[in-house]
Amino acid sequence: MKIWSTEHIFSYPWETVIKAAMRKYPNPMNPSVVGVDVLDRNLDSQGRLHSHRLLSTEWGLPTIVRAILGTNRTLTYVKEHSIVDPEKKEMELCSTNITLTNLVSVDERLIYRPHPENPEVTVLTQEAIITVKGVSLSSYLEGLMALSMSANARKGWDAIEWIIQNSERENVPLCNLY
């Protein structure tokens, strides 16, 4: 089992980052995410928005890991549960793979919050638990995957920044004439 965690700061207020996070895909930094669907969405009694999503990704495992594990599957599915608390200004996302579960388990948790000392800035704490099962060299493979996750986390942050900077008007109409 390998535990990996990191923290990143976005120089934008929380609402801006959250809106981008909700619209993260597609983006040029994460071309391997090929499908995203919302399976369920609801507000709980505390006014928090829950979303359950299914993501399909071409990146499941680094090629070398796939070779060692002996799988040719390239399309992997991930399910994600997110909670947006607009009062507390907190967005939490938890995701886990639902295919290849007999070989590998990647659980990831992301939390976006305003920086405690500067509300114009947002902190993302990100952590993952990676477990490779049933083969020798599992801790080596887990290490490789953690490196892969590090690189992909960076791309994820760049993706959020890209979405913020390219915020298109198509999602926000100029006039509400209906």
Next chain:
Amino acid sequence: MNSVGEGCTDLKREYDQCFNRWFAEKFLKGDRSGDPCTEMFKTYQVCVQKAIKDKDIPIDGVEFMGPNKEKPES
């Protein structure tokens, strides 16, 4: 962005646009008035659930399983 079900992409995009607008303009601004996207969501869902079944994607309901719970082998 495409849907996991190829035939559902248009429905997905329509729903996403509606949701993103509601999320930014209402939800985040504390407006608790109803979600205008529910009908669109239902139509989109019918399509997605069928695609999930056809592709045999192991969704297992939408209950999230945390890292401490045992995942079914698949």
